Amino acid sequence: MALKAGVVGAAGYAGVELVRRLLEHPDFELAAITSDSDAGVALSKIYPAFAGITDIEFSNHDTDVLRECDAVFLAVPHTAAMSRVPDLLEAGVSCFDLSADYRLKDQATYEAWYAPHTSPELLERAAFGLPEITRAELDRAAADRAAGTPALVACAGCYPTATSLASYPAVSAGIVEGVVQVQAISGVTGAGRKCNERTHFCGADENLEAYGAGTHRHTPEIEQILGLPGRIVFIPHLAPLGRGLLSTVTMQLTEQAAADFSLAAMLERYTAFYEASPFVQVLPEGVLPRTKSVQGSNCAHVGLAWAKETRTLIGIGAIDNLCKGAAAQAVQCANIVFGLDEQAGLAHMANPV
Amino acid sequence: MALKAGVVGAAGYAGVELVRRLLEHPDFELAAITSDSDAGVALSKIYPAFAGITDIEFSNHDTDVLRECDAVFLAVPHTAAMSRVPDLLEAGVSCFDLSADYRLKDQATYEAWYAPHTSPELLERAAFGLPEITRAELDRAAADRAAGTPALVACAGCYPTATSLASYPAVSAGIVEGVVQVQAISGVTGAGRKCNERTHFCGADENLEAYGAGTHRHTPEIEQILGLPGRIVFIPHLAPLGRGLLSTVTMQLTEQAAADFSLAAMLERYTAFYEASPFVQVLPEGVLPRTKSVQGSNCAHVGLAWAKETRTLIGIGAIDNLCKGAAAQAVQCANIVFGLDEQAGLAHMANPV
Amino acid sequence: MALKAGVVGAAGYAGVELVRRLLEHPDFELAAITSDSDAGVALSKIYPAFAGITDIEFSNHDTDVLRECDAVFLAVPHTAAMSRVPDLLEAGVSCFDLSADYRLKDQATYEAWYAPHTSPELLERAAFGLPEITRAELDRAAADRAAGTPALVACAGCYPTATSLASYPAVSAGIVEGVVQVQAISGVTGAGRKCNERTHFCGADENLEAYGAGTHRHTPEIEQILGLPGRIVFIPHLAPLGRGLLSTVTMQLTEQAAADFSLAAMLERYTAFYEASPFVQVLPEGVLPRTKSVQGSNCAHVGLAWAKETRTLIGIGAIDNLCKGAAAQAVQCANIVFGLDEQAGLAHMANPV
């Protein structure tokens, strides 16, 4: 019997990608998709790619159907998730939140970057959703769920996902000193469905720009995942493509680590680290990731380079910001939490060209 | 036991899309992929999207493995297919040719537009591969194959596919008079993998142009499918996107047909015509096709508009030129010929955004 | 002493292109730029390309400065222009309107396609602004202005400009029969500054679609310019680029004209027709226009092709929809009306790559 799934905020970009993934998932049955602004409207009317595939209509956010689901995925802005999760958990629904609301373990940090937290008691219970790095937390949530306590998974942000995959194996080796610079570039779907000067085609086309330089909210999240409090400077950029996110991390090695350094050995460390993951590919020496290679798929490509003169290890991660950076990774987390095949509904590869 | 499939010309764009489709196909096992220029090279080296998915390497075009396949898909330029198909058929291999070599029933027409034909005796046997319109030919080929005669399917060209889907139900009603104008726009993958001024990013980006205006080789093919010899003027255009093809057909109705005309009724006719097809969607009145809605999928979206003043019925068809316009449609044809589920390996929908 | 110019609706795309042209114009001095929504804001704040170039701020639409100008360019939506032009003319200001308000000579036609006309008495006086075709009207307006009556110029629309340049010399030869099909493609700046699903980068990127098929307001305008009432079917399309517009016109020649037809001769006729124009280039036989070749400039490239079988002459015109299709052409009209060098402020060529 299929597991029932619901998507809150299904009219947004991450939300509709979730809908697509769940429709193609062999074990989940899509029970409800909600949107405040588009309630009552057919999904295929807003997203014609669904024409002939499903007649499903958006429901209102407060639909009771959500409470009958096994899993609800929330793709609404921060604070909006916080207002719904406690009730859903209460009703026995496992929640997979794509917002930042439950990602940061430290309430004060969350509140410094976002807003007052209305259910901080759930922070400890929340499992951080970046399987290749926080698998233990997801396994714990899976065990809890099997024992009767619905899971709460705080799915990682897009920039933190690509950044961490590109740097965690090196950072966790304890060989990186000082500040770590993260410069990332994202396609415009990362900016969301709302229209403004920046997301208007005529603003984004043929343009490159940085935004939130050094002040972006993903900074504390990256610091938390990598265990580098106060040591991350993060600068996101916008480029003229739809989907795709490339994160380039510069890590200065300690003098000792640099003296011994072998790029081949580090690539082996990365490869071993991601051995068990069906989704992360560590590219051969000399080959750097291309976002197009993973577009539309839950895969991540990771590559390394070594700038010997400055003792800088460069880690680069490429993902599709809506897939591995949001919706597909959320489904991957749900697969783990529900004890399903980790690749269920996630097998389709990127267009080769 | 899985059917063995081979792809000749697998390093080109249509070829590599075939590879991806066959890798994901539940009933076909990819036995060989060939390329003259890249023989011996790993597929994932040329197309990194395959990294971690397959280790397969390109073989030389003349590999014996092809002769052991149940089906061979040829994605090589015209005349190149002609030189290989007879031998493959002889060896019992069903051939699915993506070139124009066996599409035109009339040898003289083929030779007027392309080159001397080296196996014209096969033209009659060849089944034209546009399932929604030439299903009977494909069913015949399926029956022949089941009876021991390998099939030869000439898969429709990309522009003829979108054009015909957009206009056949109207044209076949016998209500169209005079010349039919076809103006189509394609993304750059349609121009192929070869690099030149036109396909260089800096030539194609931010540019619109027509090419082969009124002289394009797809003209006789469209005339053949629609049964309108000498009545098609076809003008293709290039636009700055990768995949996507939109064909806009203007059909002037006879005075009588125009007097009675009802757009709603014509939409019903189209809908009924494509009822049995899992891949063609006729959009509601007032909604016109968007290529993005079908990108990466084997679907086609068709829409109609009526310009009463000039008695012009406008039919518009949107496809992904590498999918429904080439590789995915070829697989759809193979599914029919081999008696498989018509949607096998073709279920994945377009990215919703 | 410099002529004073004002721009109403200067925050829109055509408006800001006008501002740039007037800032670079040797004979005009920009006295006021107006916007209702951005009054009081610095131009460079909304359009950073002006940083360090000008400090000018938007004024309110009702600023008295407009009444002191020699010329006011109106880049506001239809009906908005109608409400302002009479007063400005009264105050002695020559008006160059980029909306449709005064383009259609026939009031009934305007009202059928747009809205009730509030100053139809001005329709006869209005000079249609497409210099290469309606030069006589502009020369008359110039003479009137010199004699003391301010000019009213209704600048041609973008699609009608490219379409007419591509077809007028042939149509005016009286050799075209039946319905003329116009299929055009435009970049997204043509859709204007307002944000919606269609203009959002993630909606327009990697997408092709038709809109207003057979029902677009530019239909009567094209019919008027070409003198083909009820004989135009016009289908615009949107493609993923910022600026650029390509119009492809299919004209069926009479049997007699077709029998005698020589493409070389027709190209000569076009070349002679545009001889005096510094801005229109008729390309050599076999070369078709590319929008990139004219992007950012007031130039138009025109090319022809001949589909003999169907007696179809194909005319193709490429322009920059904001330049020759709007603002730059308006300045060209002003140059004529004020007796200035026709190329004043319009000499800069397109980026070669």
Added chain:
Amino acid sequence: MALKAGVVGAAGYAGVELVRRLLEHPDFELAAITSDSDAGVALSKIYPAFAGITDIEFSNHDTDVLRECDAVFLAVPHTAAMSRVPDLLEAGVSCFDLSADYRLKDQATYEAWYAPHTSPELLERAAFGLPEITRAELDRAAADRAAGTPALVACAGCYPTATSLASYPAVSAGIVEGVVQVQAISGVTGAGRKCNERTHFCGADENLEAYGAGTHRHTPEIEQILGLPGRIVFIPHLAPLGRGLLSTVTMQLTEQAAADFSLAAMLERYTAFYEASPFVQVLPEGVLPRTKSVQGSNCAHVGLAWAKETRTLIGIGAIDNLCKGAAAQAVQCANIVFGLDEQAGLAHMANPV
């Protein structure tokens, strides 16, 4: 009497941009444009934007006309320039080299990164061409030329230009410690006219990738300009746009400098530093550069941000890689060397949208 100019390598992207600049230059007359592969071909045949503007044809690289020019601009690959410059200087021609051949003051450094130097004796004489930073060298070359010794100007590379403009005022204050990270993104024109997998539209479109990470040849050039030998790690990226280059520089300040740091004060320092430059705009606090704002113009926009926690000053520079990053800057250098108005031929601003 007009100065005679020649362009060697005029068929490449930087070369043809030079041709356009010189055609529009009031003081230079274009005497010869050379190309080995396109000798004898009309410029407008390869770059249709020139249709109707000039009939000039490419000459062979060895044309004597070059020796009669006052100035020759070389837009050929490194080592190709080296082979031509000595003769031209000998003939009294001032040379403006867009390659790296004479940029690096230290011969050993050049040879470590490029190739053996065939005229190292010219390295000392060569003036580095980045006016806002190395003005003194250009003034010296101007004086020498006026006194009879032709000038040799080594025009700065594109990445080094944007990078240095974004960081020099801070670095020259002596407050930056350790390694400086430079992550830059460029449009595809930066990769040049040659066609390959990376520059094919279907490779570059909808894709982000890094290349030459930590090993790019512009590293020593950036180190030289900033006076930071061995302290630069430079990672360039490719994004799907034609023209545009954004360089993001992270500079860690010393503890003392950080304690006193005021972003407003640093912006004042930058503004004062570029006061005399008509081309460099320092944006207000909180506003970051957009490449589109300077596309097609010789302008550069510079912005700053401060990440206090990590003591990181972020400098961002946006240019058009073919203009301020190559051809237009070369013309700016020539204007200085020939004692012309520094803005001659360089006044046209970017498209506002």
